[in-house]
Every structure is written in structure tokens, then in C-alpha cells.
Amino acid sequence: MVPSSIFLCSVILIIRAVRGEGYQVYTKNPASNCVEGINDALTEVTFGDIDPDAVYYTGLCNSVYHTTSLALSTMKWCTTQKQKDKGWKLMNHYCEEYGSVSLPSWEELSSKVNQSNLIEDVNTVDPTIIGTVFNSTIVLSEEAWWAGQHTDDVWTTEEGYHHGFGWGLYILVGLAILFGTLNRLFAVFVRSYSASVSSPQEVSPFSHKSRWYTMYRKHIEVPALFGYKHSQASAWGFLSIPTRIQGLFIFGYVALNVIFTSVGYHTFYENVYWYGQKDTQIIRYLSDRTGIMCFYNLPLLWCLAGRNDVILWMTGWSYSTLNLFHRWVARIAVLQAIVHSAGYTWLERGYIAVEMKEQYWWTGVIATIVMSLLIPFSVRPFREKFYELFLLIHIVLALVTLVTCWYHVKIWDGAYDPWIWASVAVWAMDRVIRVIRGIVLTYKALSKSGINTKATIPWSSSDQKGLIRLTITTSIKIIPQPGQYYFIYTPYSLKPWENHPFTLASWTVNANDTTLNFLVAPLKGATKRWQKKILKNQERQIDMRLLLEGPYGHTNPVEQYDKVLFLVGGSGITSILPYLYKLKLISIQVPEPTIREIRVIWIVKDQNYAKDVLDNELREYVDMGACGDIPTKVDLYVTRGGANGQQDLVGSLGYDTTESSPTSASSSPGITSTPMIEKIESQNINEPSTDTNNDGELSTSNSDMELGSSASKEKITKSVGLTIHQGKPIVKDLVHQSVNGLVGSERLAVSACGPSKLMDDARASVCEIYGNGENQVDGKRIEYFEESFCW
Incomplete structure (x- = not known):
């Protein structure tokens, strides 16, 4: 993690090093705007000694009439020495850089003016004068000077807004990381404090904080943003709904981008760049704003896409959470690129054929198209079904985006390169760390x-x-x-x-x-x-x-709780095996471990799959009915195969079996196969199971068992750790049963892994049980953990 933190700091320093006139966040307009504004106002007319075939600054800086007009107008309207010095220094820089000529001092030029050929008080922004050719030195009127300087003041103010709002996004990300870190520390504090409480009657000066924590967990941190789907795909399978706390961060990020894109524009009629065209001014500022903010978002995109990220360590967020943020940053960046391109297309609508010959233009077009293609090629169904193809397309398109963006802003002489190189550095560093970790771990x-x-x-x-x-x-x-x-x-x-x-x-x-x-x-x-x-x-x-x-x-601290309920489906069983292994080691090494009971609920379709794991990884736990010295019970719910197949599974496990009635089974230790109940018989369980809501789920609760035939038999084995059920359980009932089994100040950890619907059911059940009402518990007594990995 140390290389990651050093690298992120380096990225920030790189971006902070952006230099160049007009690319700083100004608290006030620069003093050079007075002379720049005068020059802009003078360009509304032309002078007879300017070579029409010369490059822009070559023609202006070699014109005696233009330079002397600039000098005299500077003497008249720039009231401070700082305005004159700063402005003239900048104009000389432009002449040398872009016109290959040095500009004499304004004092020297003003001393050479022929006073008899001088025209004063010229309003160059008057529509009747714009475009006039002068063969003499002129001095700007107050209206022309104000229009010129105000134009440059507005321009630099807009540039300040563009970059200031870009930095605002980084501040938001910093606050999100800070909040995530504090949230992680607060959760650790609550768990540690709860573990030190010996009884529910113990008076605590922090009891009101526990209530806050309960409400925070119930209404903010744990639930889905709306409805109950989080792990399951929504919007016809194309979108993942975030949790509520994730949604708050995403909403804040999207809202700030929208606000920052919509405010801070000032237009006025006399603008010398777009005289009388307020709509054009708005579109130009909007196009620049979205383009610049898109560049600010690029390093964020690459930071949130890497595996080796200090943000993960600080906040405790999962890779899936950062990947979710990555996708939302990408959507906003693509939208900004589209608006930027559309705006400039409108501005240059009469010159598209000419512009397409310019490198900055056609590379910008390619960059926007490629970025836009990243969205449809990254939707959830495509990622999940064709991941290898998705990954290849994603890497290629991302690389093309960076290359074309670099050429697109090349005309700015490297002013925007830090954002490109920061993104490249993030990507390269992540790959380097991956290689190093792989070689160090298994170099032999x-x-x-x-x-x-x-x-x-x-x-x-x-x-x-x-x-x-x-x-x-x-x-x-x-x-x-x-x-x-x-x-x-x-x-x-x-x-x-x-x-x-x-x-x-x-x-x-x-x-x-x-x-x-x-x-x-x-x-x-x-x-x-x-x-x-x-x-x-x-x-x-x-x-x-x-x-x-x-x-x-990351590791969930389930060992800090008195009881653990593992809810797993299918291959999700692999996620709890290391926890069982660690808890076994703890029970051996620690004389009196905190954890007192483990219950595993495993829902599986394939009986052969279940047999394989039960015969190997779970054999020790079901044989002994314990994980080390911790009492452990495994409830296996088989959703396919019928009663005969279930009995075959019991027999194939190699235990001695006997038959008994359902009522006796409930009190007998061992491996149990519950009978087929009427509710289950009404559904063809040989068909693939489908996600349904709680009302449609199959149940094996006691009330349902009473509906079954009294002649039904169960197979009992000598094992004390396994019960086999047929059909699907109601997750909410399982969570409530575990909570009702808590005694005194005991605490419960609920950990879910498996199909998306199972995890959403578990999440909703835990949220429902939070509170201070009947059959509810506070946030320090039950905590929800989710083991998931999403691309």
C-alpha cells in the first residue's frame, strides 16, 4: 500500500504543477488584462501597415500603427504601473513566441508617435467602425477600453471557474475518502465498545450514540438506494443499484458536476470576441467548461479502476464499490466530452470541412466517439457474459482515448498534459505493482x-x-x-x-x-x-x-461476535471456508474465544456439488458438529432432485441412517432430511429455480412442516452437524431465528455470499430488524457483511 499512497501524492503534485497563463484559479483578475483588453479592442479594426498574409502576431507586432496605438492607449487607460508592466511583458511574450519579433517598450513607442496624425477617442466596438482600416495611430475611447478589458476579465474569470470547479471535484473525492475512513473507524469503535459491554443493563455514556449508529445502519449504510435490489441488476439488467450511502456519494458527485457545469457564466453585449452574441458566448464557455472538467475526471477514472489503491485500505470499501464509482465517473466524463464536442461543432458549423483537416479537431472527434463507445461496451450484461472480450475492448478504447486526447490538446503547448500523464502514470503504476506482487509471491x-x-x-x-x-x-x-x-x-x-x-x-x-x-x-x-x-x-x-x-x-471481523450466521448459495460456500478455518484456529489458540456458535445456511441446486464439498472441506465440521471447539451447525437446502435424490445424497455421505417422524427429528442430533411439504410439491423443483420475492419463496419453517403428510419420514444419521432440507428457505425467517436466539448482550454477525437475490434478501432482512421496536435490535448487536466481487 505504501507505493500506492506515494504515487497518489505524486499525482496530486503533478496536477498542482500545471502552469501557464490563463490556467490558474484566480481569486481576482490578473493585472495584465488591461493591456490585453486594449489589444483585443484594437483588433476590432485594422491598420494599413499590417501585412494581410502575415501570421496574426507577426502582423500586429510589426505594425507601427497598431503598436503605437497600443502604447498610447496603455498610457491613458492602465492607471497602475503594475498593469502596464505586466501587460506589456505578456504582449512582448506573445510577439516573441508567436510572431518572432520583440516588442519595444511602451515608453519608446509613445515617444515616436506623430501627434499630427493621431486620432483620439476611437470607439472600435461601435458597429459602424468595426472593420475600419486606419493609416494612423489611434487612442481608444473609454467605451472601447472598457469593452476590451471587461472581455478579458470575463474570460479569465471563466477560466478560473473552469479549473476551480475541477479542483472542487477533487475536494469532493477527498471528503468522500475522509468520510469513508471515519466511518470505518467509527464502526471499529462501536464493535470494540459493544464487545466490552457485559450486559444489556449496563449503563453507557455512549448509549445515545448507539441509537444514532442503529439509525445510521438501518437508513443510510446498509439498505439499497431504493427498493431492495442492490446485488441484483436493475433497469432491465443494465444497471447496478448502489447502497444508500454509495448513492449519496454518487448523487453528490453527479450533482456537483451538473452544478459546476451550469453556473458561473457571465455574458454581455459588448464582448469584443463575440459582439452582440450572448448565445455564442454561453456555448463557448460551456464547451470549455465541460472539456476541462472532463480532463479533471480522467485521473479519477484511472485511480478508481486499479486494484492497488490506497483508497481501499483507508476506507475499507470493496473493489466492487470503487468499481461502481469508476463507472459513474466514466458516465459523467463521457457526457462532458459529448457536450464539449457538440458545442464546438455548433460554434464552427460553417467551417467543419476546414477544421477536419486540423489534427486537434479530428483527434478530438475520435476521442469523443471512442469514449462514447466505452459505455455500451461496459453495460452489466456484456461484462458478465463476455468478460474477456469486454476487458480487451475496454483496454484498447481507453488507450485510444488517452492518445487522441493528448493530440487534441497538443496546441496548448503542454498545458493539459499533466492530466494525461497522471492517468498514464496511474495505469502504469498499477500494472507495475501487479507484476511485482506476482513475482515476489510466486517467483519460483x-x-x-x-x-x-x-x-x-x-x-x-x-x-x-x-x-x-x-x-x-x-x-x-x-x-x-x-x-x-x-x-x-x-x-x-x-x-x-x-x-x-x-x-x-x-x-x-x-x-x-x-x-x-x-x-x-x-x-x-x-x-x-x-x-x-x-x-x-x-x-x-x-x-x-x-x-x-x-x-x-478485506477480512470481516466475525470473530468479534458471539454468534455467526453464514448465508451462502451455490459456490458461495467457498467464501466462508476460510472463515471457518480461521475460527477453528482461534478456538484452538484462544482459551475462551468470543464466538460461541456458528450456523451455516447453504442453498444449493446440485446435489453432487453439495456432496463433493461435504465429503471434503465441510466433512470435519459436520462430523464433529463443531469448528474446533465452537458448536457449528450446517443447514443444507437442496432445491433440485426431489425426495428420492435427497435420500440418495444422505446415503452417499457414508453415514449410518435411521428413520423417524418429523417431530422426533427436531430434537434428535444429526443429519436430517426434512420431508417434502405440500407447498414445495406444488412446484416442479426439477426445473431450474428462479428468483422470486419472499411471498413466492419455498419454506421449510415449522408451520409449513405441519402441512406435510403425517406419514412422511426423515433419515437421521449419527452426524451431529448437518441438517438437509428440501426447497428454499425464507431468508428473513432465518435471520429472525438467529436474532431471537441471542441471549443477554450477545451479538450476531450475518455474512452473505451467493446469488444476487440471496444477498439482497439478507440485506433487506437485516435492515428490517434494526431498530428499537418489538423484535428489533440495535446496530451494535447485529451487523451485516457481504462477500461479493463484481466486475
């Missing part, structure tokens, strides 16, 4: 004898080939933690850059290295190739060399 895999991985499939069936178990030995000794995940590379494959995240299941710390165990469900791509290769081996095992990059993720 790159040697000729660098076999560091054993991949096995201990089970298979006709319809599913089984889970892959990877045992990877690191090159250095590390101490893993639950909740961590690693990106796995195959360095000697055809696509060595391809990598995917895998959650750590368990580990063994050795003398000089660490053995990490992963449970992989083969889908497609690399995992499918691994599966085929393993199955070709008669022993169903192969040796491999893999590179690991990590660890990433």
Missing part, C-alpha cells in the same frame, strides 16, 4: 523446475466433472486471512496475461513458505482447460506452475 514458479501447484478433481459425474482443488505453494512465507482473493496467472500458456480472481479456501503456514488451497468451479476459458487436462490423467491429478497476484480483499 518461473524457474525450470518451478512446479508449485497440484490440481486435482477427486469426484465427477456424468453431468458435471467436479470441482478443481488447487494447492499452490508460495515462494515466500505469508499469513493469509479470510476474505482474501488472489488473481491466478498461467505464465507459460498462450495467454499469460489472462488472470481471474479466486477466493482462498484454507491455508497452511510452513517454515519458509505457505500452502494456499483454492476451490474452483470450472466454467470456461482457463478453468475449463484445466479440467480437461486433469480428467485426461488417470489419477485425476496434474502438476502445474501458476503465478499468484495478491492478496486482495
Whole structure:
């Protein structure tokens, strides 16, 4: 994390180093505006000694009439010496830089004026005079001088707003990071304080803060922004709804961008750049504002897209949260680019064919088109179904965006390059850190004898080939933690850059290295190739060399709670295995651990999948009914296969079974298969299960069991840690049961991982139970954790 923090500080310093006239945030207009304004007012007319074929500043700076008119008007209207010196220095810079000629001092020029050929009090902004050719020196009238200086004052003020509002976005991001950090510290304080309370009757000077925390958790931090969907896709599957606290930050960011884009414009009729064209002035300022703010958003885009980010460490936010912010910054930046391009297209509508020949113009067009394409190629359905293609397209389009943006602003002599290079630096540093982490962690895999991985499939069936178990030995000794995940590379494959995240299941710390165990469900791509290769081996095992990059993720402090409820679906079981492993180690190492009970609710469609995990990773816990010395119960809900298939599953686990009635089963220890109830029988559970609301979910509650046939039987085994149910549970009932089981000041941690609907149900159930009413508890007694990873 240290390199990340140093790097972010460097980015800020780079951006703060932006220099160049007109690109500072002014608290007042520069003194040079007096002379610049006079020059602008003089250009409303022309002089007979200006070469019409000369470059703009070459013609002006070589014109005796123009330069002497500038000198005399400066003497008359610029009242302070600072205005004269600053302004003349700037004009001389323009003449030398763009006209290749030095401008004499205004005193020298004024002394050479032929007074007999002098015309005073000329209003160059008068429509009847604009464009007039003078063959003599002139002195501006007060109206012309005011119009010129006011034009430059408004211009520099607008430039100040453009950049000031851009910095405002960085301030907002800084405040969000500060808030996230304080929120993390406050949550740690509440958990630590709650753990020190021995009874609910204990009087606390912070009891009112606990109520605030409860309301904060119930109404701000935990719930979805609206409705109850957060993990599930909304808006026809194209959008992810943020949580309420995420929504507040997103709303603040979007609102500030809209406000900053909409305010701070000043137009006036006598503007010498666009005389009498207030609409044109607005469009020009709006186009500049959106273009500049888009550039301010570029480094934010790249910062929020990286894996190695100090923001994650400071705030405790997940990668998914930062990725959500990244997508919203991208949407605003693209919208700003479109408005910027549309505005300039309107301004130059009569010269499009000519402008398209200019590099800055056509590169800007490409940049806007490419940025716009990033949005449809990043929608959630496309990301989830075609991730590898999405990633390739995303990287290519992002690279083209940066290159074309660099050429687009090249005419500004590097004034905007810091934003481009800051984005490049963020991207490059993230990749460098990835490579370093991967090499340091598993560098021995790159040697000729660098076999560091054993991949096995201990089970298979006709319809599913089984889970892959990877045992990877690191090159250095590390101490893993639950909740961590690693990106796995195959360095000697055809696509060595391809990598995917895998959650750590368990580990063994050795003398000089660490053995990490992963449970992989083969889908497609690399995992499918691994599966085929393993199955070709008669022993169903192969040796491999893999590179690991990590660890990433964060650990939820479930060990600080008295009871833990794990709600998992399908392959989400892999997320809780490392927690069970750690809690077992804690129970062995700590004489009296805080945690007193663990309950695992596992909802699974495939019985063979369930059998595989129960036979291996969960075997110890269901055999002993404990995780170390901590009482542990696993409730398995099988949603497919019917009663016969369920009985086959019970038998295949290798336990001795007996039969009993449902009523006796409730009091008997062991592995239990609940009977099929009428509500479940009404649905064909051999069909794929679909997401439904709570009213349509399948239930195995006691009231439902009474509706079943009295002749139904259950299979009881000698195991004390497993109960098998058929159908889907009601998540809300499971959470309420666990809360009702709390005694005294006991606290509950609810951790969910699995299908999106399961996590949304868990989130909504916890939010509902927060409060001070009947059957509700305060925020320090129950906390919700979510294990999820979203692209």
C-alpha cells in the first residue's frame, strides 16, 4: 500500500504543477488584462501597415500603427504601473513566441508617435467602425477600453471557474475518502465498545450514540438506494443499484458536476470576441467548461479502476464499490466530452470541412466517439457474459482515448498534459505493482523446475466433472486471512496475461513458505482447460506452475461476535471456508474465544456439488458438529432432485441412517432430511429455480412442516452437524431465528455470499430488524457483511 499512497501524492503534485497563463484559479483578475483588453479592442479594426498574409502576431507586432496605438492607449487607460508592466511583458511574450519579433517598450513607442496624425477617442466596438482600416495611430475611447478589458476579465474569470470547479471535484473525492475512513473507524469503535459491554443493563455514556449508529445502519449504510435490489441488476439488467450511502456519494458527485457545469457564466453585449452574441458566448464557455472538467475526471477514472489503491485500505470499501464509482465517473466524463464536442461543432458549423483537416479537431472527434463507445461496451450484461472480450475492448478504447486526447490538446503547448500523464502514470503504476506482487509471491514458479501447484478433481459425474482443488505453494512465507482473493496467472500458456480472481479456501503456514488451497468451479476459458487436462490423467491429478497476484480483499471481523450466521448459495460456500478455518484456529489458540456458535445456511441446486464439498472441506465440521471447539451447525437446502435424490445424497455421505417422524427429528442430533411439504410439491423443483420475492419463496419453517403428510419420514444419521432440507428457505425467517436466539448482550454477525437475490434478501432482512421496536435490535448487536466481487 505504501507505493500506492506515494504515487497518489505524486499525482496530486503533478496536477498542482500545471502552469501557464490563463490556467490558474484566480481569486481576482490578473493585472495584465488591461493591456490585453486594449489589444483585443484594437483588433476590432485594422491598420494599413499590417501585412494581410502575415501570421496574426507577426502582423500586429510589426505594425507601427497598431503598436503605437497600443502604447498610447496603455498610457491613458492602465492607471497602475503594475498593469502596464505586466501587460506589456505578456504582449512582448506573445510577439516573441508567436510572431518572432520583440516588442519595444511602451515608453519608446509613445515617444515616436506623430501627434499630427493621431486620432483620439476611437470607439472600435461601435458597429459602424468595426472593420475600419486606419493609416494612423489611434487612442481608444473609454467605451472601447472598457469593452476590451471587461472581455478579458470575463474570460479569465471563466477560466478560473473552469479549473476551480475541477479542483472542487477533487475536494469532493477527498471528503468522500475522509468520510469513508471515519466511518470505518467509527464502526471499529462501536464493535470494540459493544464487545466490552457485559450486559444489556449496563449503563453507557455512549448509549445515545448507539441509537444514532442503529439509525445510521438501518437508513443510510446498509439498505439499497431504493427498493431492495442492490446485488441484483436493475433497469432491465443494465444497471447496478448502489447502497444508500454509495448513492449519496454518487448523487453528490453527479450533482456537483451538473452544478459546476451550469453556473458561473457571465455574458454581455459588448464582448469584443463575440459582439452582440450572448448565445455564442454561453456555448463557448460551456464547451470549455465541460472539456476541462472532463480532463479533471480522467485521473479519477484511472485511480478508481486499479486494484492497488490506497483508497481501499483507508476506507475499507470493496473493489466492487470503487468499481461502481469508476463507472459513474466514466458516465459523467463521457457526457462532458459529448457536450464539449457538440458545442464546438455548433460554434464552427460553417467551417467543419476546414477544421477536419486540423489534427486537434479530428483527434478530438475520435476521442469523443471512442469514449462514447466505452459505455455500451461496459453495460452489466456484456461484462458478465463476455468478460474477456469486454476487458480487451475496454483496454484498447481507453488507450485510444488517452492518445487522441493528448493530440487534441497538443496546441496548448503542454498545458493539459499533466492530466494525461497522471492517468498514464496511474495505469502504469498499477500494472507495475501487479507484476511485482506476482513475482515476489510466486517467483519460483518461473524457474525450470518451478512446479508449485497440484490440481486435482477427486469426484465427477456424468453431468458435471467436479470441482478443481488447487494447492499452490508460495515462494515466500505469508499469513493469509479470510476474505482474501488472489488473481491466478498461467505464465507459460498462450495467454499469460489472462488472470481471474479466486477466493482462498484454507491455508497452511510452513517454515519458509505457505500452502494456499483454492476451490474452483470450472466454467470456461482457463478453468475449463484445466479440467480437461486433469480428467485426461488417470489419477485425476496434474502438476502445474501458476503465478499468484495478491492478496486482495478485506477480512470481516466475525470473530468479534458471539454468534455467526453464514448465508451462502451455490459456490458461495467457498467464501466462508476460510472463515471457518480461521475460527477453528482461534478456538484452538484462544482459551475462551468470543464466538460461541456458528450456523451455516447453504442453498444449493446440485446435489453432487453439495456432496463433493461435504465429503471434503465441510466433512470435519459436520462430523464433529463443531469448528474446533465452537458448536457449528450446517443447514443444507437442496432445491433440485426431489425426495428420492435427497435420500440418495444422505446415503452417499457414508453415514449410518435411521428413520423417524418429523417431530422426533427436531430434537434428535444429526443429519436430517426434512420431508417434502405440500407447498414445495406444488412446484416442479426439477426445473431450474428462479428468483422470486419472499411471498413466492419455498419454506421449510415449522408451520409449513405441519402441512406435510403425517406419514412422511426423515433419515437421521449419527452426524451431529448437518441438517438437509428440501426447497428454499425464507431468508428473513432465518435471520429472525438467529436474532431471537441471542441471549443477554450477545451479538450476531450475518455474512452473505451467493446469488444476487440471496444477498439482497439478507440485506433487506437485516435492515428490517434494526431498530428499537418489538423484535428489533440495535446496530451494535447485529451487523451485516457481504462477500461479493463484481466486475
